[in-house]
Amino acid sequence: MKRKKVNVAVTGLNNVDSPGPGIPVVRGLLDSKEYDVRIIGLSYDALEPGIYMHELIAKTYQIPLPSAGQNSLMERLRYINSIEKIDVIIPNFDAELFNFIKLADTLEMELGIRSFLPTLEQFEERQKYNLPEFGKKYDINIPKSKTIHSVAEIKNLYQEFTYPLVVKGKFYDASVAYNADQATSYFHKISSKWGLPIIIQEFAYGTEVNVTAVGDGRGNTIGAVPMRKQFITDKGKAWAGITLEDGDLMDLTRKLMKNSKWKGPCELEMIRTNEGEIYLIEINPRFPAWVYLAVGAGQNHPEALLKLALGEKVKPFTKYETGKMFIRYSYDMICDLKEFETISTLGEL
Template sequence: MKKRTINIGVTGLNAIDSPGPGVPVIRALRESTAFDVRIIGLSYEAMEPGIYMHDLVDKTYQLPLPSAGQQALLARLEYIHAQEKLDVIIPNFDAELFNFIQLANVLKSNYNINVFVPTLEQFEARQKVNLYEYGKKHGIDVPKSKTIFSVKDVYSLEQEFEFPYVIKGKFYDAIIVYSTDQAVAAFHRIASKWGLPIIIQEFVEGQEVNVTALGDGQGNLIGAVPMRKQYITDKGKAWSGISIDDDKMLQMAKKLIQSTKWRGGLELEIVRTDDEKYYLLEINPRFPAWVYLAVGCGQNHPEALVRMAMGETVAPFEKYDVGKMFVRYSYDMIVNLNEFEKISINGEL
């Protein structure tokens, strides 16, 4: 029997050393047993590799940068929808999520485009600047944190934080600092890239472990796979990892999704200390770039998300394979100049 075809717009097509989740999400969708897909890539820059992966992406359109605002995004999506009849959009960048969350209702009511994302309240509550309070509220250990707005504040931190501590940007980046001089330099480096405020976080030593998970918006955990990073790049990204059997991590994901009624994909970044304590470092409000490991372990989270976005009820996954590894690699594609020209000039390819 022929499967139905769903037209899905996917962002996050970048695949540099801090890769976006778009390409692995697309690979997961292409392996769906429930539906066929036509993938519409949504890019921000002409050098995003996913644009040129024609075996994965059927057509790509450039989007205006998130800073251009919701109306610019809506106008562009209206144009894309007229060409492609989008059924679902999966945004994969933290920085664009605010706009997509705000537009979700309009996209549904005016164009019947389904966007399965957290509510604005869920999105804001887990922001790095709020995470310490968020952990307290939901009974989860979070390293002590403080938000600062001026480099002057760095000089008074010694009274509250012991070295080393971590300086973090509001969206990305984290630098461990061992002295006030290093802290000042890190403050400027991150502030110039990601703006203010800056988050100061107590440094917790231990193994870096992560969970990729999916909530249905009703408080049910649809799927979760814990992973330990095996090889970490100088940007702190997992270049290889392995699925592990850790009930405490699964319980943390379940607790968070139950108590927040989280809607959509998310990633928990956790440190597990030698004495088996778990500290939540971050909640990323979308699938991680390693989400394809979950597919390899028997849980196709992107497929489940699309089914929920289309209004289906999805039963929670009950198991996953432990000891499955992912090993990332880089791959040089040869691209004809006329393709680069098309995406650069016309904004579509």
């Protein structure tokens, strides 16, 4: 079968100790049996490893940081599209999603660039500080949470929470605090990096399990694969993991997709307590960095997302292989200074 040619732009090319999902997404796309995908990388920093992975990424362009706003991003994408004729764009960072969601219609109408992202309402209602309301709305267990804006609020937390509790940043980072001093320290550390507010969450005892999933925006779960981390870095990132057979997790995922009519990719982070209850602790509105495990287990989620973005009918996956593992590793690429110079000065490579 002749594969259809398609140009896909992907962000999240940092593949460091807290890896972005870009490279795993690219690997899934390149594994496609139906599409001959040419990858256009979009980077924020000249040292993102994906920029130099020429066997995976045909060309990379620097794009402005999310804080520069939608106009700067749109202007840059106009330029990139004038050269590359992008068919589909897949953003992979939480922090950039707001801009891409806001620009989605303009990108499609003006430049013909399609995407398949959560709606702005979905993006907002699953924010960490809105998660308790999200749980109530869709009948899902959520650990008790509170949003705080000042370090002074920590001293009174004992009235509502018992230690340990979890101190979370609005986009990334979470640390378990065993007393108010630790909570204060984490408040400063996380807020200096990701800003305010900080989310305080009840600590749920149990095993963390995650699901990578894709929703079609009409209530159907196109694919879902649950995973348990087997090896965790000091940043809490999975360095090895294994697919699980867990009917309860799958039921909860399908319920969430159906009730919220979730559109696009997501990662559900959950805790299964020793009593067997499942608590949703976070929804990331994008693919996780371990999404290639789903591809390896028989569900190519990045390819499914590409088809959804192109407006094709996608049949939901019905199975995946249990007991499939991923083991991550780091790899030293040898790069020429000339390439670093080119991306640093010209903003494209």
